[in-house]
Amino acid sequence: MATTITMPQLGETVTEGTVERWLKQPGESVEKYEAFVEVSTDKVNSEVPAPVTGTLREILVQEGTTVATGTAIAIIEEVGAVPAASAAKAASPGAAASVTEPPKTREAMAASANLEPVPGFNLPEMPVQHAGNGHARVAPPEASSETSLRGVSPAVRKLAREHRVDVRSIRGTGANGRVTAQDVLAAASAAPAPAAAPPAKTAAAPPLKPGTSTYGEPIPGTLIPLTSARRIIAERMVESKHTAPHAWSMVEVDVTNVWKWRAREKDAFERASGYKLTLLPFFIRAVVESLAVYPLMNARFTPDGILVERDVNIGIAIGLPTNLVVPVVKGADKLSIKGLAIASGELIDKARRNKLSADDLQSGTFTVNNNGANGSYASAPIINGGQAGIVTMETVVKKPVVTADEAIAVRSMMNVCLSLDHRVVDGYVASGFLADLKKRLEAMGPSGIL
Amino acid sequence: MAVASGSQTMNNVEAVRATLYEAMKNDDRTVIIGEDVGNRGNVFLITKDFIKEFGPQRVIDTPIAEASIVGIAVGMAMEGLRPIAEIQFADFIYPAFNQIVGEAAKTRYRSNGEYTCPLVIRTPYGGGVRGALSHSVSIEALFYHVPGLKIVAPAFPADVKGLLNAAIDDPDPVLFLEHKKTYRLIKGEVPDGHYTIPIGKADVKKTGTQLTVVSYGLYVHWALEAANALEQEGLSVEVIDLRSIRPMDRTAILESVRKTRKLLIIHEDNKFGGIGAEISAMVAEEALFDLDAPIRRLAAPDVPAMGYALPLEEEYMSSPAEMADSMREMVRF
Numbered sequence: 001m002a003t004t005i006t007m008p009q010l011g012e013t014v015t016e017g018t019v020e021r022w023l024k025q026p027g028e029s030v031e032k033y034e035a036f037v038e039v040s041t042d043k044v045n046s047e048v049p050a051p052v053t054g055t056l057r058e059i060l061v062q063e064g065t066t067v068a069t070g071t072a073i074a075i076i077e078e079v080g081a082v083p084a085a086s087a088a089k090a091a092s093p094g095a096a097a098s099v100t101e102p103p104k105t106r107e108a109m110a111a112s113a114n115l116e117p118v119p120g121f122n123l124p125e126m127p128v129q130h131a132g133n134g135h136a137r138v139a140p141p142e143a144s145s146e147t148s149l150r151g152v153s154p155a156v157r158k159l160a161r162e163h164r165v166d167v168r169s170i171r172g173t174g175a176n177g178r179v180t181a182q183d184v185l186a187a188a189s190a191a192p193a194p195a196a197a198p199p200a201k202t203a204a205a206p207p208l209k210p211g212t213s214t215y216g217e218p219i220p221g222t223l224i225p226l227t228s229a230r231r232i233i234a235e236r237m238v239e240s241k242h243t244a245p246h247a248w249s250m251v252e253v254d255v256t257n258v259w260k261w262r263a264r265e266k267d268a269f270e271r272a273s274g275y276k277l278t279l280l281p282f283f284i285r286a287v288v289e290s291l292a293v294y295p296l297m298n299a300r301f302t303p304d305g306i307l308v309e310r311d312v313n314i315g316i317a318i319g320l321p322t323n324l325v326v327p328v329v330k331g332a333d334k335l336s337i338k339g340l341a342i343a344s345g346e347l348i349d350k351a352r353r354n355k356l357s358a359d360d361l362q363s364g365t366f367t368v369n370n371n372g373a374n375g376s377y378a379s380a381p382i383i384n385g386g387q388a389g390i391v392t393m394e395t396v397v398k399k400p401v402v403t404a405d406e407a408i409a410v411r412s413m414m415n416v417c418l419s420l421d422h423r424v425v426d427g428y429v430a431s432g433f434l435a436d437l438k439k440r441l442e443a444m445g446p447s448g449i450l
Numbered sequence: 451m452a453v454a455s456g457s458q459t460m461n462n463v464e465a466v467r468a469t470l471y472e473a474m475k476n477d478d479r480t481v482i483i484g485e486d487v488g489n490r491g492n493v494f495l496i497t498k499d500f501i502k503e504f505g506p507q508r509v510i511d512t513p514i515a516e517a518s519i520v521g522i523a524v525g526m527a528m529e530g531l532r533p534i535a536e537i538q539f540a541d542f543i544y545p546a547f548n549q550i551v552g553e554a555a556k557t558r559y560r561s562n563g564e565y566t567c568p569l570v571i572r573t574p575y576g577g578g579v580r581g582a583l584s585h586s587v588s589i590e591a592l593f594y595h596v597p598g599l600k601i602v603a604p605a606f607p608a609d610v611k612g613l614l615n616a617a618i619d620d621p622d623p624v625l626f627l628e629h630k631k632t633y634r635l636i637k638g639e640v641p642d643g644h645y646t647i648p649i650g651k652a653d654v655k656k657t658g659t660q661l662t663v664v665s666y667g668l669y670v671h672w673a674l675e676a677a678n679a680l681e682q683e684g685l686s687v688e689v690i691d692l693r694s695i696r697p698m699d700r701t702a703i704l705e706s707v708r709k710t711r712k713l714l715i716i717h718e719d720n721k722f723g724g725i726g727a728e729i730s731a732m733v734a735e736e737a738l739f740d741l742d743a744p745i746r747r748l749a750a751p752d753v754p755a756m757g758y759a760l761p762l763e764e765e766y767m768s769s770p771a772e773m774a775d776s777m778r779e780m781v782r783f
Binding site for chain 1: 711740743
């Protein structure tokens with residue numbers, strides 16, 4: 001029996017998902033609960049487990065394609081079942097014939113090669129045909145060993161990208177009509193201006209040079225294709241900056257005592273929990289206490305009014321080599337400093353191992369950005385969409401400070417910067433919030449109960 | 451010896467013999483130790499009459515005890531001699547595995563550089579001579595996993611001399627593999643005088659543009675035969691002779707693959723976990739986006755040994771015709 005696999009709903013507000021990577025190819029067997037496809041939504045990548053044991057019969061959605069949740073993405077033939085294709089062949093010779101018809105075969109070959117959309121040339125729509133089961137689907141490739149030999153090779157993909165040639169426009173001279181690297185080079189020298197690319201885009205595009213450039217290893221003079229994470233970050237940042245009028249303020253906080261408190265506790269804490277004790281949980285604790293005093297800072301702008309959030313869920317901005325993630329400590333106002341240290345430690349650990357779930361990334365109501373690790377003294381952060389503000393912790397520096405009794409003392413000072421959505425709050429509330437936060441941080445330590 | 455001026459035609463046995471003779475002549479620290487190396491003069495007559503000229507203290511006949519041969523040689527090497535140990539056939543090297551892997555290869559590391567182990571272990575290997583189960587084996591993959599051990603397997607007389615000299619000069623242990631079918635089959639010009647070929651450098655024996663073939667030992671000759679035949683069909687195949695298995699000349703392989711975009715590895719040893727597996731992995735890691743075809747390995751089937759019966763031996767070995775078929779398929783792919 002064939003089981004149709006649909007795009008799962010990864011998170012309550014998610015309406016669509018992108019097929020990032022097929023971990024199995026048609027013809028390969030899958031175990032129940034074995035991951036067989038990687039799907040991404042918003043900022044999270046998830047591996048989807050197979051609901052049944054069997055053979056992956058068909059891939060219906062190519063890598064890089066975004067479809068609505070519930071859309072059929074693959075068909076798994078359960079173990080022991082007769083492949084539907086051979087059943088269809090027996091029942092309806094016409095339907096099967098169309099599958100093996102030569103012109104379709106070449107397109108199936110191209111489809112099976114999982115061509116990514118490449119900036120600079122447009123891929124035609126994948127050919128679809130209707131099979132007996134009623135699903136619109138890409139014509140399936142032939143026997144798997146043949147398929148792997150007949151796919152578009154990495155060299156062809158690279159050369160096609162570099163020379164902006166549409167592989168499907170080339171007549172292959174390789175075995176069984178395969179397009180070879182030589183064919184691409186021949187096509188590139190025959191047609192210097194590719195027809196597939198609109199002239200305006202061609203003119204605007206930066207010159208492409210040989211070499212595979214990635215975000216991790218950027219090569220000057222090349223174009224790095226957008227990953228879905230990169231694309232989403234770009235969209236979110238533009239959206240936030242365009243819709244939320246950002247205002248900015250900064251206070252200088254004396255963290256000498258809380259710094260000493262942390263130093264006193266950190267070794268014992270790390271031994272007991274396995275997580276490093278940074279200033280972050282102390283800071284989050286102060287933030288949630290200030291949010292309790294200034295609930296307007298824990299709110300969002302909606303067309304109907306200012307929605308004051310019930311929960312206090314603190315997002316933590318974490319920079320990874322290729323992208324930013326903001327996992328959320330839920331119910332942060334109900335956690336002690338110790339609880340916050342463990343919760344944030346877990347999330348940071350998961351982020352670095354790329355194991356964050358969709359759930360880890362949603363429902364944030366306010367965001368903290370620990371920006372000072374590399375010495376930043378002040379920064380103007382962009383608000384996470386749907387929140388009233390974001391605060392940063394800048395670098396801690398020792399400075400001579402005039403104390404309340406007019407003496408000069410060496411103190412550990414840290415700037416705290418706030419960006420706020422001016423639609424939600426004005427400077428009056430924001431500065432009150434910052435002053436409250438400063439007061440709380442300065443009151444922490446040099447000892448206490450975590 | 452005369453000053454390097456000309457060259458002489460030699461087969462591989464003669465090249466090994468001439469090089470060993472020079473080494474014995476030029477350096478008193480050189481010692482040859484192994485089964486039948488003395489009075490018998492080696493089963494292939496490589497050290498014939500050496501014992502008469504250099505005496506039994508420098509040409510040492512041993513009992514049939516490979517662990518002792520290598521173990522004694524390791525001690526000699528650590529204390530300043532330049533031993534050249536012989537394992538009569540590579541098939542018999544297993545008892546010496548611990549001495550080679552556990553001792554020789556680790557000497558420098560274990561002693562923090564205080565001791566080195568300038569030891570050469572020569573051994574004839576390979577099949578195609580009706581040698582059956584115990585005179586046909588390829589052992590390179592069993593040893594190439596081991597850091598600290600160099601492995602060379604030259605195919606041409608001139609390379610034999612240059613690499614054997616380099617192995618003798620090397621301060622660390624070198625496993626020197628001599629393909630026994632090439633011993634008298636392969637002849638070539640060998641330059642006069644002392645010279646070395648750096649260990650770890652491959653050699654492009656034939657240039658081509660459509661396919662890179664990487665091989666070593668006897669199969670280099672057969673691959674060249676196949677590639678030359680394909681030239682008549684208008685197909686252009688590049689043949690690289692690894693010469694050194696470890697260190698491996700990654701640069702030469704990658705440069706060639708980036709040019710031809712296709713890679714075929716041919717070796718006589720079993721396919722699974724063989725030298726070809728390492729080359730494939732390296733190319734996949736370094737040059738995936740230059741590949742226009744799946745990497746292919748033509749190697750022995752995973753059966754325990756090469757049989758004595760001719761059909762079994764032929765089934766185990768690849769022939770020049772089979773090599774040509776694989777090359778043709780890959781060029782046309």
